[in-house]
Amino acid sequence: MKKSFWIALDLCADPPPRFLIAISAVMMLVFLPFQMAFVDGSIARTSLAHVMPPLRHTLSAHGAWPGILAVALAQGTVFSRRQRRELEPLLCAPVSARDIVTGYALPSLALCLAGPAVMFPVTMLGYRVLGGAFPPEPMHELAMSGLLVLTAGAWVTAAGIHAALGARHVQSMLLRTALGYPPLVLIDCLVVALRALGWGALVVPLLLVALGAGVALLSCVARTLDRERLLHRV
Amino acid sequence: MLAIETTGLTWHPREDPHRRVLDGVTMQVAWGSVVALVGRNGSGKTTLLRVLATLLPPRAGCARVAGEDVATAPQRVRAAIGLLTEEAGLPDRATPLWHLRFHALLRGATWETSRRLALETLASLGLERVAREPMAALSRGTRQRVAVGRAIVCDPPVLLLDEPDATLDEEIAAIVRAYLKRRALAGRAVLLATHDPIWAGRYCDEALAMSDGRIVSREGS
Numbered sequence: 228m229k230k231s232f233w234i235a236l237d238l239c240a241d242p243p244p245r246f247l248i249a250i251s252a253v254m255m256l257v258f259l260p261f262q263m264a265f266v267d268g269s270i271a272r273t274s275l276a277h278v279m280p281p282l283r284h285t286l287s288a289h290g291a292w293p294g295i296l297a298v299a300l301a302q303g304t305v306f307s308r309r310q311r312r313e314l315e316p317l318l319c320a321p322v323s324a325r326d327i328v329t330g331y332a333l334p335s336l337a338l339c340l341a342g343p344a345v346m347f348p349v350t351m352l353g354y355r356v357l358g359g360a361f362p363p364e365p366m367h368e369l370a371m372s373g374l375l376v377l378t379a380g381a382w383v384t385a386a387g388i389h390a391a392l393g394a395r396h397v398q399s400m401l402l403r404t405a406l407g408y409p410p411l412v413l414i415d416c417l418v419v420a421l422r423a424l425g426w427g428a429l430v431v432p433l434l435l436v437a438l439g440a441g442v443a444l445l446s447c448v449a450r451t452l453d454r455e456r457l458l459h460r461v
Numbered sequence: 462m463l464a465i466e467t468t469g470l471t472w473h474p475r476e477d478p479h480r481r482v483l484d485g486v487t488m489q490v491a492w493g494s495v496v497a498l499v500g501r502n503g504s505g506k507t508t509l510l511r512v513l514a515t516l517l518p519p520r521a522g523c524a525r526v527a528g529e530d531v532a533t534a535p536q537r538v539r540a541a542i543g544l545l546t547e548e549a550g551l552p553d554r555a556t557p558l559w560h561l562r563f564h565a566l567l568r569g570a571t572w573e574t575s576r577r578l579a580l581e582t583l584a585s586l587g588l589e590r591v592a593r594e595p596m597a598a599l600s601r602g603t604r605q606r607v608a609v610g611r612a613i614v615c616d617p618p619v620l621l622l623d624e625p626d627a628t629l630d631e632e633i634a635a636i637v638r639a640y641l642k643r644r645a646l647a648g649r650a651v652l653l654a655t656h657d658p659i660w661a662g663r664y665c666d667e668a669l670a671m672s673d674g675r676i677v678s679r680e681g682s
Binding site for chain 2: 229233234236237240241302308311312313314315316317318319321322340405452455458
């Protein structure tokens with residue numbers, strides 16, 4: 228685990244382009260929270276509240292933004308390192324495949340968790356400023372969002388790391404990563420549906436199962452990491 | 462126990478079993494010696510180093526590094542080697558200090574020790590002034606020096622060098638050669654692939670000539 232942490236730190240030593248950080252900050256801290264607070268808060272005060280599920284239930288889709296961005300950045304870095312033969316020194320260092328995959332997944336997963344933690348207070352502020360209907364249990368919402376985003380992050384990260392390590396071309400890397408999104412959308416829809424139908428108690432077990440599957444997927448990516456294939460698929 | 466020992470080592474691409482890049486290589490490198498692999502491009506030198514570094518699995522035969530089998534105990538082999546790759550393989554935005562520190566950390570050094578090791582290694586290669594510069598700002602020769610530093614940062618028992626002479630200027634090449642000699646005297650082993658007859662003849666204890674994936678001649682003690 229320690230070595231994974233060093234690998235994650237090394238990945239972070241390759242800072243992303245500034246414009247991506249700026250776009251991400253604006254999306255997370257201004258656009259998404261206020262848009263959500265305004266739309267959700269306004270709907271909650273109208274008759275539409277009975278037919279439309281609260282927008283905050285899809286917070287994962289919003290909160291996943293930094294996670295998805297982190298996956299994209301990690302992917303870009305890993306893929307370009309592979310192309311420039313910069314992975315060789317890492318591959319012949321005394322680290323296991325699990326260390327490598329965990330190391331590359333850690334920054335994405337950390338950002339998946341940090342996303343809602345940063346966005347949520349701003350969203351709450353947005354509800355207050357825009358006079359929307361305040362979510363009845365904010366801490367519960369925050370915890371649920373964290374779990375939801377982490378689950379989604381595990382799926383997308385697994386697909387992203389697998390694609391970055393295995394694909395020959397950028398196009399096929401992006402296509403393979405896209406395979407991580409349908410399960411994410413499915414989980415999101417299921418959560419929204421369960422809560423809208425009043426079966427909220429089932430959401431946590433569902434998310435825990437999905438999170439377990441995401442972690443299993445990451446472990447599967449580690450098991451299939453092949454140093455020879457990595458060297459030759461350049 | 463020998464530092465490196467191969468018996469009938471064979472390697473071919475997965476998709477083309479008939480193209481023997483290594484064809485029954487049998488060789489030994491004793492502790493305390495510097496051995497050169499010489500040969501034309503495509504003779505199998507880099508592939509041999511890659512198999513010994515556990516980057517490629519042997520298809521037949523066996524190879525042991527520091528007493529450990531590359532096929533069955535790759536992790537222990539990796540802990541015993543330092544590899545200088547043909548390409549420097551350095552990330553553009555990282556600094557030499559962090560890069561060496563990172564590799565020291567992967568080899569089990571503590572946070573504080575890794576810093577000391579990295580700074581000492583950079584100083585020994587005359588790189589103190591660029592320690593905190595991004596790698597992208599360094600010249601090709603300087604980057605190659607950093608790559609040498611990465612291979613030697615934790616003083617591994619076995620050093621595998623692929624074309625160490627490729628981009629080094631004479632001054633730093635002399636430092637590296639002196640370092641290799643010191644290592645050999647300290648009982649460590651070095652196997653290097655080179656085109657340069659000066660490296661092979663004057664600074665190595667033995668030179669193994671490779672052609673078409675085979676060792677075709679041996680010179681030296």
